[in-house]
Amino acid sequence: MxxxxxxxxxxxxxxxxxxxxxxxxxxxxxxxxxxxxxxxxxxxxxxxxxxxxxxxxxxxxxxxxxxxxxxxxxxxxxxxxxxxxxxxxxxxxxxxxxxxxxxxxxxxxxxxxxxxxxxxxxxxxxxxxxxxxxxxxxxxxxxxxxxxxxxxxxxxxxxxxxxxxxxxxxxxxxxxxxxxxxxxxxxxxxxxxxxxxxxxxxxLLPLTRMERAAQQITVGNLDLRLPDTDERTETGRLGSVLNTMLDQLQSALREREASEARLRRFLDDMGHELRTPLTAVQGFAELALRHEQQSAEANRLITQNAARMSLLVDDMQLLARLDQQPTYRAEPVDLLSLAADAVGATAVGSPSRDISLDPLRPGSELDVVETPGDPHRLRQVIDNLLSNACRHTPPATPVAVRVGRTRTAPDTGGVNAPHRASPTPPLPPGVPVCVLEVADEGAGLSAEDAHQVFDRFYRADPSRSRDRGGSGLGLSIAATIAQGHGGRLELDTGSGRGCTFRVLLPILRTGGDPGPGAGLDG
Structure with a gap:
């Protein structure tokens, strides 16, 4: 039994x-x-x-x-x-x-x-x-x-x-x-x-309406929400909680779709980027085998393309390590000294370009601006921004590097504003921060390009020419490093007024610090 x-x-x-x-x-x-x-x-x-x-x-x-x-x-x-x-x-x-x-x-x-x-x-x-x-x-x-x-x-x-x-x-x-x-x-x-x-x-009429709405949601109408959300009733509180859950689920689905789209684009771009140097290496190797008199030039081109491919692989490996949330050193770093060294190194490589180092606010003086961080990684951020400005503007276009301190606001940076794009969330308003700006007087970018410029392998040049474009990973690396330091990299742009890349980092706090906001520009 x-x-x-x-x-x-x-x-x-x-x-x-x-x-x-x-x-x-x-x-x-x-x-x-x-x-x-x-x-x-x-x-x-x-x-x-x-x-x-x-x-x-x-x-x-x-x-x-x-x-x-x-x-x-x-x-x-x-x-x-x-x-x-x-x-x-x-x-x-x-x-x-x-x-x-x-x-x-x-x-x-x-x-x-x-x-x-x-x-x-x-x-x-x-x-x-x-x-x-x-x-x-x-x-x-x-x-x-x-x-x-x-x-x-x-x-x-x-x-x-x-x-x-x-x-x-x-x-x-x-x-x-x-x-x-x-x-x-x-x-x-x-x-x-x-x-x-x-x-x-x-x-039970509110529950009946919820049931009908839920049935519509299950058949694919994900934008539909439960109608009863009065917090004074039990069904209203339940409907409010379910709507919040649906918003989160829809955001997660959209994020997953966007992530899958980014992954597909990343794989496509990576294949495109690697295929070009590999094809060049293969072609020049065959040329060297057929024409011994041209072997020296072929070997030079093979070495050049292999170096570019090696740099691309290094950048991809760096992004992979940065995505794993690495631990950065937190020693005092003077952004003014890093900016001066980067400006000097860039001026040697581009002697015809006017590159200036200025204070953040006109009329003020350059001063030490210290932030806790990894000096090697922060120098890499400045180098990437300067390289991006020199590569995508005509040779005679001036480039200005500005360093100072301010508070986050719509007009000073750190928070969302029109004609401003960033891959990272905004900072709280009114927070004192260290600022480093790299501004050029080029043609600028459209709003669509500005919001995609931080994507990996993205280049505004539709022909994807290597004459004026790199691998498309420099800005992604810079944004990831800034976010890892508790800061933010953002772009202010507008047609006809150039581009301004702004790095905002926390201010170094010491025992002798006079307090929040003391000595800030602006």
């Missing part, structure tokens, strides 16, 4: 009750139970009140002493006892003689069968409790299914009188009450069921 939920137990195929059904039946049963409890209390109270009314009628009447003597002598009963209106309706009075035996004659009103009394008064007294010296009891009728309420009254010479009232009116009243209560209970249950269905349906 299989045990419940055991290894060989059959699966439970019972249909689970829905929330709507549970709430409907729960409300119906609760209302029905309340009405049943009220009816029970009313029935018990009515029964107690009716019996009390009968008992009060019994205790309020006592046969006169002449009636005892007339009953004992067998002379009948005088008119003041037997005349109509003296006794209440359906009263019965039986007498027990001095010897305790029941006398056959009785005073009666009505024609209903009388109570079934024992032959002796002692047996009668034993049937009911004493109430103030008087014994009240309920006894069956002589015939039929009726019953009577009796009280024992003492008389002269040890005689006793039994005064009785029928309980048929009480029973009929209670029976009518039960029928009315049963009909009311059925009507209440039916009404409660119908009302509960309507109330529950109305109460």
């Amino acid at each position: 299989n045990t419940v939920n055991g290894p060989g137990a059959a699966p439970d195929r019972r249909r689970p009750a829905s929330l709507r059904r549970r709430l409907t039946w729960g409300v119906t049963l609760l209302v029905t139970a309340v009405v049943l409890a009220v009816e029970t209390i009313t029935f018990v109270s009515l029964r107690y009140w009716l019996l009390e009314s009968v008992d009060r009628s019994l205790t309020s009447f006592c046969p006169p002493e002449p009636a005892f003597r007339d009953a004992a002598s067998g002379r009948g009963f005088p008119s003041y006892v037997t005349s109509p209106g003296v006794l209440p309706a359906d009263f019965r009075i039986h007498f027990y003689g001095t010897d305790g035996r029941l006398l056959t004659d009785a005073i009666a009103e009505g024609t209903a069968p009388g109570p079934s009394l024992p032959p002796t008064s002692d047996a009668l007294v034993a049937q009911g409790p004493a109430a103030g010296g008087e014994h009240l009891a309920s006894v069956p009728a002589v015939s039929g299914d009726g019953s009577w309420r009796t009280i024992v009254r003492p008389g002269p010479d040890g005689m006793r009188a039994v005064v009785s009232l029928p309980l048929d009116p009480v029973r009929n009243t209670l029976r009518t009450m039960l029928l009315a209560d049963a009909a009311l209970l059925l009507l209440t249950a039916a009404g409660a069921l119908a009302g509960a269905r309507w109330v529950v349906r109305l109460g």
Whole structure:
């Protein structure tokens, strides 16, 4: 025999009750139970009140002493006892003689069968409790299914009188009450069921709308959101949380799609970049084999393309290491000294170009600007920015390198603004930072190119010519290094006013630092 939920137990195929059904039946049963409890209390109270009314009628009447003597002598009963209106309706009075035996004659009103009394008064007294010296009891009728309420009254010479009232009116009243209560209970249950269905349906209407919206979302309508977001209700708070979750899921899906697109583009660009030098190496090697007199030139070109391919591979390896969140050194670095060295080295390689080193704010003086970081990596950032400016502008275009300190703001940098692009999130406004800018007076970039210029292997030149373009990894490396130092690399550009690449880095804090913002330019 299989045990419940055991290894060989059959699966439970019972249909689970829905929330709507549970709430409907729960409300119906609760209302029905309340009405049943009220009816029970009313029935018990009515029964107690009716019996009390009968008992009060019994205790309020006592046969006169002449009636005892007339009953004992067998002379009948005088008119003041037997005349109509003296006794209440359906009263019965039986007498027990001095010897305790029941006398056959009785005073009666009505024609209903009388109570079934024992032959002796002692047996009668034993049937009911004493109430103030008087014994009240309920006894069956002589015939039929009726019953009577009796009280024992003492008389002269040890005689006793039994005064009785029928309980048929009480029973009929209670029976009518039960029928009315049963009909009311059925009507209440039916009404409660119908009302509960309507109330529950109305109460669950927000959940129904959520269900319909969720079904639309599952079929592909990812921009749809749940309509009920009132924070004052449970369903509203649930809808708000689900909408937030949907926004995050949609953002994650979009990010995944963008990441996959970047990966596909990266692989395509990497293949394109590697294929060109490899093809050149192969071609020049074949030329060297066929024409020995041209071998020297072929070897030179082979070496040049191999060096370019080696540089490309080095840049890719560097980006891979930077993507793994490397640990940078955090020693004091003077950006002014690094900028001066980079400007001097670039001026040697491009003697015809005007490259200047200026303060961040016109009219101020150059001063030491220290930031915690890795001097080798930060120098690499400056070299990449200067190389990018020299490569993508005409030879006579001036290039300015500016160094200083400021606070992040829309007009000073660090936060998002029109004509500004960056691959990293914005910094908090009002934060003191070190700034290094590399600005040129070239033709600038369009808004679309500005937002893609930090992508790997991206070049604004659609022909992808190597005459004025590198591997397309320099700006990506610079942005990754800046972000790894807790800073940000951004581009301010506009058609006809050139490009300004801005590096923002944290300010070095020392024991003698006068405090945030002290000595900042601007």
